[in-house]
Amino acid sequence: MKISVVGGGYVGLVSAVCFAELGHSVDLIEIDRAKCDAINAGQPPIYEVGLEERLSAHAGRNLHAYVEYDHIKYSDIIFICVGTPQGPDGHPDISNIISASESIGRALRDKDGTRYHVVVVKSTVPPGTTERQVIPSVLRQFGKNNDQIGFAVNPEFLREGMAVWDFLNPDRIVIGCRKKMDGDLVEAAYSGINAPVIRTGIMAAEMIKYASNAFLATKISYANEIGNICKKLGIDVYEVMRAVGLDRRIGPAFLNAGIGFGGSCLPKDVSALIALAEDMGEDPILLKSVMQINKLQPLRLIDLLIKRVGHLNGKKIAVLGLSFKENTDDVRESRSIVVIKELIRRGARVAAYDPKANQSMKRFLTEIDYCSSASEALTGADACLVMTEWPEFAHLDKEFDLMKSRIVIEGRRILSCNDREGICW
Ligand SMILES: NC(=O)c1ccc[n+]([C@@H]2O[C@H](COP(=O)([O-])OP(=O)(O)OC[C@H]3O[C@@H](n4cnc5c(N)ncnc54)[C@H](O)[C@@H]3O)[C@@H](O)[C@H]2O)c1
Numbered sequence: 337m338k339i340s341v342v343g344g345g346y347v348g349l350v351s352a353v354c355f356a357e358l359g360h361s362v363d364l365i366e367i368d369r370a371k372c373d374a375i376n377a378g379q380p381p382i383y384e385v386g387l388e389e390r391l392s393a394h395a396g397r398n399l400h401a402y403v404e405y406d407h408i409k410y411s412d413i414i415f416i417c418v419g420t421p422q423g424p425d426g427h428p429d430i431s432n433i434i435s436a437s438e439s440i441g442r443a444l445r446d447k448d449g450t451r452y453h454v455v456v457v458k459s460t461v462p463p464g465t466t467e468r469q470v471i472p473s474v475l476r477q478f479g480k481n482n483d484q485i486g487f488a489v490n491p492e493f494l495r496e497g498m499a500v501w502d503f504l505n506p507d508r509i510v511i512g513c514r515k516k517m518d519g520d521l522v523e524a525a526y527s528g529i530n531a532p533v534i535r536t537g538i539m540a541a542e543m544i545k546y547a548s549n550a551f552l553a554t555k556i557s558y559a560n561e562i563g564n565i566c567k568k569l570g571i572d573v574y575e576v577m578r579a580v581g582l583d584r585r586i587g588p589a590f591l592n593a594g595i596g597f598g599g600s601c602l603p604k605d606v607s608a609l610i611a612l613a614e615d616m617g618e619d620p621i622l623l624k625s626v627m628q629i630n631k632l633q634p635l636r637l638i639d640l641l642i643k644r645v646g647h648l649n650g651k652k653i654a655v656l657g658l659s660f661k662e663n664t665d666d667v668r669e670s671r672s673i674v675v676i677k678e679l680i681r682r683g684a685r686v687a688a689y690d691p692k693a694n695q696s697m698k699r700f701l702t703e704i705d706y707c708s709s710a711s712e713a714l715t716g717a718d719a720c721l722v723m724t725e726w727p728e729f730a731h732l733d734k735e736f737d738l739m740k741s742r743i744v745i746e747g748r749r750i751l752s753c754n755d756r757e758g759i760c761w
Pocket residue numbers: 342343344345346347348365366367368371417418419420432435436439458459460461492493494495496600601
């Protein structure tokens with residue numbers, strides 16, 4: 337099959353590479369020329385486990401990146417994977433979606449022949465967006481016989497850090513469409529992947545994505561609330577949740593308490609669902625509480641730190657982990673940003689280290705020292721905050737002896753060192 341993917345970020349690039357891996361011929365449209373050139377050179381502009389090897393195997397063979405949209409006219413399916421970042425009022429900003437839709441309509445107008453195309457929204461968009469915004473934007477620019485274009489929604493559920501594996505091994509593939517043949521075409525693109533396929537209408541498919549992310553966020557905030565109560569009682573919340581999660585009706589995943597959820601998806605998508613509910617006169621009290629718990633959770637780490645070291649003015653605090661989770665260089669909505677800003681506000685000097693995200697964090701925070709190893713950050717520090725579950729942090733132990741005093745606070749349960757002296761959570 338000939339497939340186009342519009343947007344070469346975490347979802348678009350991973351989808352393009354995986355569709356190429358499934359044997360399709362893939363054209364990737366990415367408006368950022370630097371990213372486009374890197375992709376064609378086989379170098380992913382983002383870090384994802386297993387992505388580089390696969391990209392270099394397919395780039396220039398059955399995967400080509402372009403800044404212009406011309407090539408999409410040769411495609412059977414066009415996946416829209418552009419960003420939908422959070423807007424100021426909680427609603428997502430869908431301007432990239434609209435401009436991509438218009439560019440698709442224009443590029444298809446110039447096609448010759450009778451090739452049928454399905455335009456598929458893979459980006460996360462509020463229910464109603466495809467029907468009310470995407471379809472009209474494409475068709476207005478296309479301006480010809482509408483029978484030549486179909487539409488579908490195919491939300492993506494991959495996790496960063498596991499993106500390639502998740503794409504190729506999904507729990508389910510959701511396809512929402514108006515016409516059966518459009519869904520059949522999208523389903524054919526996934527042939528070779530063994531997963532249940534759920535066929536729905538367009539709006540239900542859009543909603544499934546929000547409902548899934550909101551539930552995951554709810555599990556985390558729930559675990560954090562139970563964790564906060566456990567802490568007061570001197571109970572280990574990890575021991576509690578391990579047993580709670582063994583109930584098959586609950587399940588063990590996403591019950592790790594800590595400093596809350598970050599990333600480009602959970603906070604944005606819960607906020608979008610709240611805004612959508614409020615637009616319709618609903619008061620989504622559960623979802624609002626999920627966000628409120630998440631807002632306060634990272635600051636509890638600062639309270640704990642102050643209890644251990646007193647005031648922070650002039651103190652050197654080592655921060656290990658800047659990405660919003662392990663195995664990614666993505667720092668969007670990372671809890672480390674909230675915590676570091678509070679440390680700086682209180683006069684602390686921050687020495688930070690992340691195995692992959694130092695570079696991406698430099699765009700958000702310039703007033704901290706970036707270190708090239710955990711040992712460098714820890715040397716002479718008054719205390720250490722471990723923020724991200726990077727595997728290399730799990731085995732830190734003697735490195736903590738480089739500190740002025742061995743005061744280590746885990747934002748997430750990560751460390752496996754035998755000597756837990758000075759380590760608290
Ligand atoms: N990141 C994730 O883990 C994840 C997982 C599932 C779903 N999603 C959803 O997928 C969508 C994309 O997320 P992402 O993290 O990949 O975003 P991203 O910001 O990493 O990538 C988006 C890319 O699209 C490009 N772009 C923007 N406008 C364009 C246009 N008009 N034409 C061509 N390219 C354009 C940008 O330059 C950028 O490279 C969002 O809706 C997000 O909510 C993300």
